[in-house]
Amino acid sequence: MAYQFQFEALAPYTGQLIEGMAHTLAYAASSIVLGMAIGVVGALVLIYGSKPLRGATRVYVEFFRNTPALVQLFLIYFGLPNLGLRLDAPVAGVISLALYCGAYMVEVFRSGLLSVPNGLSEAGAALGLRRRQVLVHVLFVPALRNVFPSLASQMVLTLIGTSLISQIGVEDIFHAGSFIDSRTFRSFEVYLVICAMYFVAVQALRIVLGFVQRRLFPKEF
Amino acid sequence: MRSLSIADLWLILGAIRWTVALALTALVIGSVIALGIAVARTSRHAWLRVVARIYVELVQGTPLLGVLFLLYFGVPMLMGIQIDAFTAATIAFSLSAGAFLGEIWRGSVESVSKGQWEAAACVGLRRWHVMRHVVWPQAARVALAPTVSYLVQLIKNTSLAALVGLVELTRSGQIVAGSTLAHLPVFCGVALCYFAICYPLARLALSLEGRMHVARAH
Numbered sequence: 001m002a003y004q005f006q007f008e009a010l011a012p013y014t015g016q017l018i019e020g021m022a023h024t025l026a027y028a029a030s031s032i033v034l035g036m037a038i039g040v041v042g043a044l045v046l047i048y049g050s051k052p053l054r055g056a057t058r059v060y061v062e063f064f065r066n067t068p069a070l071v072q073l074f075l076i077y078f079g080l081p082n083l084g085l086r087l088d089a090p091v092a093g094v095i096s097l098a099l100y101c102g103a104y105m106v107e108v109f110r111s112g113l114l115s116v117p118n119g120l121s122e123a124g125a126a127l128g129l130r131r132r133q134v135l136v137h138v139l140f141v142p143a144l145r146n147v148f149p150s151l152a153s154q155m156v157l158t159l160i161g162t163s164l165i166s167q168i169g170v171e172d173i174f175h176a177g178s179f180i181d182s183r184t185f186r187s188f189e190v191y192l193v194i195c196a197m198y199f200v201a202v203q204a205l206r207i208v209l210g211f212v213q214r215r216l217f218p219k220e221f
Numbered sequence: 222m223r224s225l226s227i228a229d230l231w232l233i234l235g236a237i238r239w240t241v242a243l244a245l246t247a248l249v250i251g252s253v254i255a256l257g258i259a260v261a262r263t264s265r266h267a268w269l270r271v272v273a274r275i276y277v278e279l280v281q282g283t284p285l286l287g288v289l290f291l292l293y294f295g296v297p298m299l300m301g302i303q304i305d306a307f308t309a310a311t312i313a314f315s316l317s318a319g320a321f322l323g324e325i326w327r328g329s330v331e332s333v334s335k336g337q338w339e340a341a342a343c344v345g346l347r348r349w350h351v352m353r354h355v356v357w358p359q360a361a362r363v364a365l366a367p368t369v370s371y372l373v374q375l376i377k378n379t380s381l382a383a384l385v386g387l388v389e390l391t392r393s394g395q396i397v398a399g400s401t402l403a404h405l406p407v408f409c410g411v412a413l414c415y416f417a418i419c420y421p422l423a424r425l426a427l428s429l430e431g432r433m434h435v436a437r438a439h
Contacts, residue, residue, distance in 0.1 A: 063412070160285075
């Protein structure tokens with residue numbers, strides 16, 4: 001009963017697989033960038049914000065970290081139209097992933113900012129820097145260095161997490177996969193190839209992030 | 222289309238047991254794999270470390286959804302046997318839990334200071350006894366908080382089983398939302414069910430972590 005692998009059955013669909021992966025990478029990149037923006041803003045609110053703002057941010061973070069990304073995706077894509085807000089599938093997908101990623105990023109950036117000793121910002125203030133300048137030039141860089149590994153692993157998790165968006169009909173790599181599967185009935189080969197493509201993308205992202213880390217913070221490594 | 226009824230609530234609440242069953246089964250099988258991974262990755266034998274490392278990299282570098290579809294749709298094509306949704310999901314989640322918990326536990330073993338190993342070796346304990354009586358008990362204390370924290374991830378991951386048709390919490394929500402078109406309240410309710418399970422666990426992990434730091438300060 002030796003199974004004959006027939007990867008050549010997938011050959012005519014190579015273009016679709018590559019296109020699907022390109023879409024996946026674009027969605028992942030958008031979600032990561034948006035998620036990081038949410039993370040920075042949320043962390044600043046948690047540290048410097050007023051009490052109601054801090055409370056709202058806490059609720060956001062706890063809700064998005066303690067419910068499945070898939071349910072959040074369904075809530076945003078299928079639930080919001082009940083309120084009259086209908087989003088296109090790719091938009092809903094990216095917003096949903098960004099909110100999920102952002103909730104974790106808030107915690108990453110918050111712990112980064114808190115890890116910088118008070119003396120540094122006091123020294124900055126003593127030198128006559130404004131609060132904003134202290135934040136950007138004195139606090140942010142060491143904070144980023146301290147949390148870079150967590151930041152990097154969160155990015156990898158977000159890249160892997162994009163696999164969900166095919167479930168609301170976004171044309172990503174899994175969407176291409178189920179189309180090819182329905183044409184060729186080569187499910188095993190199809191999903192093996194998809195897993196392999198993700199694996200390569202993840203390793204590539206890790207290499208790029210390692211390079212960025214060495215460039216930005218050369219002394220440490 | 223019909224309106225939401227009390228029967229829908231029971232369907233959703235009843236489906237929680239499948240979510241819990243999936244998470245617990247994956248936790249048990251995953252723990253066995255994780256133990257093997259943690260031991261292999263801290264082994265003296267290079268080949269064991271390499272094999273365990275490859276396993277972890279493969280699992281952590283591929284989407285869980287891909288592994289689940291590979292098992293559920295792919296393996297029947299490969300072997301000619303049908304795998305039911307629960308089995309496929311359990312295998313996929315266990316493989317994943319094995320890699321993630323294995324890494325957490327490896328980190329805990331490595332966090333036990335070299336001095337402990339050396340002291341134990343000095344009093345003449347064999348490697349197995351050093352592990353059994355000196356290193357692992359200390360590692361277990363370190364591992365507790367992140368293990369509980371991973372449990373939250375595991376429970377959230379079980380929602381993927383909905384995509385192979387297992388009627389757990391998320392799938393029950395899809396079914397009710399599909400027939401009532403009340404997507405917003407239904408998925409809010411489903412999200413709250415997950416939250417009610419995950420949030421206490423997250424708090425527990427946090428307080429365990431806090432207690433660890435206090436214990437270490439003394």
